[in-house]
Structure formats: C-alpha cells, structure tokens
Amino acid sequence: MxxxxxxxxxxxxxxxxxxxxxxxxxxxxxxxxxxxxxxxxxxxxxxxxxxxxxxxxxxxxxxxxxxxxxxxxxxxxxxxxxxxxxxxxxxxxxxxxxxxxxxxxxxxxxxxxxxxxxxxxxxxxxxxxxxxxxxxxxxxxxxxxxxxxxxxxxxxxxxxxxxRYDLAYWMRQLGYVESSRNCNFRCDFCSLTATGLPYSAQPVDYLERQLDALGKRFAVVFNDNQLVGDGNKTFDQRIAPVKARIDAGQFQHWFGFVTDTFFWDDTNIQKARQNGCISLFVGVESFADQVWLDKVNKSQNAKRNQVDLITRCLDEGILFKYGLVFDPTERTTAQMYQEMDIICDTPEVPIPLFTFTATPYPGTPMFKQRLENKQILPNTNMRDLESSTLCVEPMQPIDEVVDFIKTGKNFRNYRSKVYRHQIEFMRRYRHSLDWKQKIYANLNVAAILFPRAFSSPLSFSKKARPRTHISTTERLDDIYTPCLPVAAEYRHYFEPTVLVDAGREINPLLQADVLDRVTQSQPLEVLASSSA
Incomplete structure (x- = not known):
C-alpha cells in the first residue's frame, strides 16, 4: 500500500x-x-x-x-x-x-x-x-x-x-523548496514572461519553514526559476540555512536552477560547491546560434563562451545540466543536428537533458509575433502547447521538422556517438566529479535516450498509438471522452480549448486574454468568478 x-x-x-x-x-x-x-x-x-x-x-x-x-x-x-x-x-x-x-x-x-x-x-x-x-x-x-x-x-x-511534505507521497529522497519566485529575464518564448510577475527573493523564514517540514532527505532541490535573479543580494542568505542543515546531517546536498550570468563570476561556482551544491541546471538553449539568442531576448547566453563556462563549473565539482530549444520558425533541423554534432564532438560538455520545441504560450512576445505573422498552425488547441507537438509554421518542410521532434531531439540517430562521448566525458571529469555525480550524469543520458523507459518504467505495457505531432491533425487524449458520469451542464468542459481556429485567427473567446490584456507587472488579486 x-x-x-x-x-x-x-x-x-x-x-x-x-x-x-x-x-x-x-x-x-x-x-x-x-x-x-x-x-x-x-x-x-x-x-x-x-x-x-x-x-x-x-x-x-x-x-x-x-x-x-x-x-x-x-x-x-x-x-x-x-x-x-x-x-x-x-x-x-x-x-x-x-x-x-x-x-x-x-x-x-x-x-x-x-x-x-x-x-x-x-x-x-x-x-x-x-x-x-x-x-x-x-x-x-x-x-x-x-x-x-x-x-x-x-x-x-x-x-x-x-x-505539508508529509502528504507529498511523490517526494522521496529529494525535497523541493522555493526561496525565490519568477525570473529577472524576459525570454520571448518563456511562460514566465507572459505573466509579467517580477522576480522576488522570499524571506528566509519562509525557506526555513519548508526546511523544517522536509525532515531528513538526501538532497534539497531549489525549485526556483532563477536562484540568483537579484544578483548576489540575497543568495548567501538563502543558501546559508541549507548549508547549516547539511552540516547537521539533515541533508547531504542541494540542486538549483540558475542562468549563464551565475558563471560569469568564479566565486559563485566556488561558493555553491563549498555550501553543498552538487548540480546546477541552466537554460543553454543554443551553443551555435547567437543570432537566434538575440532575437528571443536571451543575449546574455551569447556574451561568454558556453563551453568555457560549463568546463569551469564541472572542474569545480558541480554537475552541469542544461536544455536546448528548437524554434522551427527561425531554425532548421540542420542547425539542430549541427548543435548535436558539436555536443557529441566536445567531451567537455555533457549531453543535454532535453530539447524543447519552442511553444507560442499566450501572452509571450513569441505568441504575439507568430500570431501576427499567421505562423501558428490552424486548429491549435491549448492542449498542444507542449514540446512534442509542432504548433507553428516551420521554415522548412513539415515532415523534416516532425522527424526531428519524433526522433532527433532524443539523439535517436546519435546513440553510438553519445556512448563514445559519455565515455570521454566521464574520463575528462573523473577527478572533479564524485561517484554520485557520475551516476547522475549517466542517468541524464539514459533520460534523453530513453525518455519513456526512464520516467515511466511501468508504461511499457501500454502501447503508444500513432501521433502526427502536428497540432492541426494531432489526436486528442482518450480522457477527453468522460469515463465517469458528467452532468449535462458540465459536458462542454470536455471540449478542447481552441487557441487558433482553422483560419489561423485567435479564438474570439480568448481575445480578451491574449490580445487585449496589458502585461501584468504587479501581483494579481484573488478573483472570485461570476460562477461562484
């Protein structure tokens, strides 16, 4: 039980x-x-x-x-x-x-x-x-x-x-906490940009309450979107309680999410390691396409050499994790395969955790631009706004893009190169990474090569049905057909929420949200709906 x-x-x-x-x-x-x-x-x-x-x-x-x-x-x-x-x-x-x-x-x-x-x-x-x-x-x-x-x-x-960590049955050895909220950057494709909520470091006692309630765990994961969004103003204050508990034996390590700017100062890396950090995740997004990084308002990633930053982090004894972004309206699959070649030929950098297909989230600059240019595919639903479904008109044949989404982003045709790369990577950092970090590094490779087997090991008994991976033609999940009794007045809740119609126009019911609203810059009040 x-x-x-x-x-x-x-x-x-x-x-x-x-x-x-x-x-x-x-x-x-x-x-x-x-x-x-x-x-x-x-x-x-x-x-x-x-x-x-x-x-x-x-x-x-x-x-x-x-x-x-x-x-x-x-x-x-x-x-x-x-x-x-x-x-x-x-x-x-x-x-x-x-x-x-x-x-x-x-x-x-x-x-x-x-x-x-x-x-x-x-x-x-x-x-x-x-x-x-x-x-x-x-x-x-x-x-x-x-x-x-x-x-x-x-x-x-x-x-x-x-x-109530005592009720979080899905958390085992890792305990998730937040010490800050939102992000200080405004990347065009990020859902955080759509909300417009400002970055804010939370009071230390808020973090302490979480740490108290966690009990003994292997490690703490800072679930912050950006751990150092205010520079170093409060970073020391927020990692100090975790370090004190590591010293007391409650935890062994901590993980966190940062941006490239964190690595511009070597003392940040050293400080993180000295205070118990075992791994950091960064949105690298691209190694080779500086023009695209500038276009999507992520120019900070193009200011320093990515390989150098990653090498410095790993040499200091912190495992570096990251993701790539594929924007099919601006980048070709050939460019993405070039990124993969660069990675496989560079043992100084690890294999990425994932490749995310850029998605036009409502409220983001990317959504506005793609909508104005009629680049959002017909009959795109809210359900389609995830990284395995193509929602935008690509700059090359759709078949090639879909093939990359289905196979390329998981290095399906690069397996032998990935295995050789991983051997070289482990050899390169055999002295700076400890045995736990080496296990995590290998698990990361398993996660991208075999995503279903890794994250859903019990799902092999369920045969995956064919998908188009294109929002215009993609099938809905079976659960859009109710499996329990539903009253007549709630049956329309199971109709998919259409974002863009067959003519590539915004759903009129959503216009007030995605076209007319002003980007929020202040915290929003609790709103009781008209149905209350």
Missing amino acids: GQLERHLNSIKSTHKTPNKRVLIVNCYFPEMRESIKRSNEVPDTAAPVLLAGFFNPETCDVVLYNEVNSGFIEIYQPALLQWPDIIVLTGLTAAFDRLLHVTAYAKSYNSSVIVAAGGHAVRSLPQYARQFFDYLCLGDVEEIEGVIAESMGQQYVAEVFTP
Whole structure:
C-alpha cells in the first residue's frame, strides 16, 4: 500500500466529520497522450505542498494528488472526486483542459463543491477561466488564504504556515523548496514572461519553514526559476540555512536552477560547491546560434563562451545540466543536428537533458509575433502547447521538422556517438566529479535516450498509438471522452480549448486574454468568478 492510500485510510478511520475535506490536485497531460504515470519525473511539483500549508490541520483533512506521478485521477483514484468540500487545482499552461475535466467530474458528483484554480494554466487565460471555476488565484500561493477565509471561514486558515511534505507521497529522497519566485529575464518564448510577475527573493523564514517540514532527505532541490535573479543580494542568505542543515546531517546536498550570468563570476561556482551544491541546471538553449539568442531576448547566453563556462563549473565539482530549444520558425533541423554534432564532438560538455520545441504560450512576445505573422498552425488547441507537438509554421518542410521532434531531439540517430562521448566525458571529469555525480550524469543520458523507459518504467505495457505531432491533425487524449458520469451542464468542459481556429485567427473567446490584456507587472488579486 502506497503513502497516498495509507493517508486516505487514516482519514476514514478517524471519522472527523466536522472537518472540511480538501483535495489539492496538480493536473497534467503526458506528452505521449496516453494514460501513464511518470513516476521518475525530475524535477516535480512543490505547489500542492505549499498550498496545503495554508489549511488549518485542526479543522481540515487534506489530500494531495499529483497526476504527474500518479496518472489521471478519474482513472486511478475516482473515489477522490466525490470526497472533497473544496478542490484546489494547479497545472502548467498545456494542462488547462485537465483543470476543466477534474472540475466537471467533481461538480457532477457534488454541485456545491468549491473549486479554486491557479498556476500557469489559468494565468494564461484569466478572463476565459472565470466561467469555469469558483475562484481564480492568479498570483502566488499565499492567495489561497483569501479563498479559504471567504469560502469556508477564517477558522479553516492555518494559524502558522506549515508546508505539508508529509502528504507529498511523490517526494522521496529529494525535497523541493522555493526561496525565490519568477525570473529577472524576459525570454520571448518563456511562460514566465507572459505573466509579467517580477522576480522576488522570499524571506528566509519562509525557506526555513519548508526546511523544517522536509525532515531528513538526501538532497534539497531549489525549485526556483532563477536562484540568483537579484544578483548576489540575497543568495548567501538563502543558501546559508541549507548549508547549516547539511552540516547537521539533515541533508547531504542541494540542486538549483540558475542562468549563464551565475558563471560569469568564479566565486559563485566556488561558493555553491563549498555550501553543498552538487548540480546546477541552466537554460543553454543554443551553443551555435547567437543570432537566434538575440532575437528571443536571451543575449546574455551569447556574451561568454558556453563551453568555457560549463568546463569551469564541472572542474569545480558541480554537475552541469542544461536544455536546448528548437524554434522551427527561425531554425532548421540542420542547425539542430549541427548543435548535436558539436555536443557529441566536445567531451567537455555533457549531453543535454532535453530539447524543447519552442511553444507560442499566450501572452509571450513569441505568441504575439507568430500570431501576427499567421505562423501558428490552424486548429491549435491549448492542449498542444507542449514540446512534442509542432504548433507553428516551420521554415522548412513539415515532415523534416516532425522527424526531428519524433526522433532527433532524443539523439535517436546519435546513440553510438553519445556512448563514445559519455565515455570521454566521464574520463575528462573523473577527478572533479564524485561517484554520485557520475551516476547522475549517466542517468541524464539514459533520460534523453530513453525518455519513456526512464520516467515511466511501468508504461511499457501500454502501447503508444500513432501521433502526427502536428497540432492541426494531432489526436486528442482518450480522457477527453468522460469515463465517469458528467452532468449535462458540465459536458462542454470536455471540449478542447481552441487557441487558433482553422483560419489561423485567435479564438474570439480568448481575445480578451491574449490580445487585449496589458502585461501584468504587479501581483494579481484573488478573483472570485461570476460562477461562484
């Protein structure tokens, strides 16, 4: 019996009938468009843990459900949809329709259940989303306090914020924390740019509460989008508590997300290593295309030699992880294969963790430009806004681009080169990396060569059906057909949210969100929808 099942049985056995029942769900669509569980996904979500910390444990029974790790809730835990008094939903942009599905199921069972939705999914379409949910949380996790107080009463708000890592069954040896929010850069293709929320380092006591609640773990992962977005103003203050706990034996290491600018000063690398950092992730995006980096407002990545920065990091004993971006409207597959050749021929740099196909997220400069130029493909849905589906008109034959998305981005035709490269890479850094880092480096290679086997090892029994990988013709997931009873007034929640129609025009229902809205630069208030 898993941790989630044990917790559910514990709640049933205590019969706390006066308590409010709270279900917090991280909604998710797997890229392969099948019902699978990505049990080894790294990094994973921390939002449900933080949200749960604002509910009073004396007056609320709280259950967390993570669809990344556990699969679609209506398939694997359908009884949960009948259970809660309030549901809190979160998810990434492409998961917008999943929030609607879960809401429809829960409302069909109990029309009085309160549904609050937040995260990138609703931030991307705040006006459109009002009609579906009782409350929208368009800013940070603290906004849930207002929802709790207004919808249920102040007695259900926690007196002291305490993250509920005890309910996060998907977190095992790694514990995810946040010490800052948003990013100080505004890359044209990034969903963070669409929100317009400013970078902010959080108070140290907020981090301390998370570390206290984590208990003993192998390592802490700073789930910050950019760990040093304010330069070094607060970096020392935020890593000091983690280092103190490493010294005390609570953790062994920490991981984090930074940008190229972090490596411009060698003392940053040395400081990170001395304070327990074992690995850093950076959005390299491209080794060879400085023109494209300038176009997408990521010129900071072109100011220093990438190979030199990576080598310095690894020589100091920190494992370097990164991703590439393929923008088919500006870059050809030949350029991407050139990037892969450069990597395979350069043992000083590791193999990337992934290659992300640039996606026109609503609200981003990339979306605006592609829409104005009629470059977003006909019949593109919100569901298609993930890295395995082509959503834009490429600058070369579509077949070549789709072939790269299906095979090239996972180095399918480079396997022998990757194996040789990895041998040389391990030899090059045999003295600077310890045995744990060498294991991680090899696991990273396995993750990009065999993504399904690595992140979803139990999914081999499910045969993947054919896909076109083109938004205009791509099939919908089976779960767009309800598998549980749905009341008539909620059946339209299962219609896909169309972003661009057959004529490449924006869906009129979304115009207020993606064309008329002004980019937000201030935190957004909690908004009660008209359906509340």
